[in-house]
Amino acid sequence: MSRRAWMIAAALGAALAGCQGDTCRATYLGNYTGEVSAAGGCGTIAAATSAPGDLSLFVSLASKEGVTLAAELDLGSSPTPGALTSASVMSWQAVASANSDCEYSAGDQSVPNGNFMLTLTEVPSTAGGAAHGTLQLQQWVQAPPGTDCGPGDVEQVNVDF
Numbered sequence: 001m002s003r004r005a006w007m008i009a010a011a012l013g014a015a016l017a018g019c020q021g022d023t024c025r026a027t028y029l030g031n032y033t034g035e036v037s038a039a040g041g042c043g044t045i046a047a048a049t050s051a052p053g054d055l056s057l058f059v060s061l062a063s064k065e066g067v068t069l070a071a072e073l074d075l076g077s078s079p080t081p082g083a084l085t086s087a088s089v090m091s092w093q094a095v096a097s098a099n100s101d102c103e104y105s106a107g108d109q110s111v112p113n114g115n116f117m118l119t120l121t122e123v124p125s126t127a128g129g130a131a132h133g134t135l136q137l138q139q140w141v142q143a144p145p146g147t148d149c150g151p152g153d154v155e156q157v158n159v160d161f
Contacts, residue, residue, distance in 0.1 A: 022130055026061050026069055026159045031141060031150025032098035036063040043131040043161035045124050048074045050091035055079055057118070057131055059094075059159060069096045069157060071135070073116070079123050081133075086115040094137050096157055102149035104139035104157070114139045114154075135159040 024042030027035045042061045048054035051074060059071040071094035075084070086092060086108075093107035094116065106114025115138050122132040137157040143149045 022132070022161070024059075024061055024159065024161045026067075026157055028067070028096070028098065028155060028157050030104075030155035031102070031152050032067070032104075032155065034067065034098075036061055036067050036069075038063070041130050041161065042159070043133065043135075045075070045079065045129055045131050046127050048072070048091070050074050053077055055127060057120070059135060059161060061159070066099045067097070069094070069159070071095070071137070073118060073135075075120075079120065081120045081123055084118045084120070086113065086117075089118075092116065094139060094157075096137075096139060096155065100149065101144055101147045103142045104155040105142050106137060106139040110140070112140050132161060135161065 022041030023037060023039055025035060025037040038061055042059055044058045045055050046058055048056040049072060054074050054077055057073045057075055061069045073089055074091040091108055096104040117136045118133065120131060120133040124130060139155045139157060141149045141153055141155060
């Protein structure tokens, strides 16, 4: 996992501490296919790691089988419900893994970038609150030499939070 992905995961641990009572579901379509759900929610608005004064949507999900997703999308200083894409957000990162050395990554600093479509249906009025909506990610497969991650180069992850 990249240094930035570790920073996002650490920030998510703190950001999600107060998030309770919601359900989160991620559906993976690609080399890994399956669904991961978790009680307790997985979308939180918190201070952005990329820009002082901005707020980010943090999405975090992990299954007991080892399937993970960690994402940060910088929403600016005053996020509101609505639709955003990777073309309209300056800073974003999403990293997923599925029981192997295979990592699926996308973001403004990733090569290739991948993309996302985010629909926020509910945004909390303060940092630390739960956000709700859907996130569709297209991530590129990243693997060490000699690792077989399957026939495709991209992983589609659809998250309801």
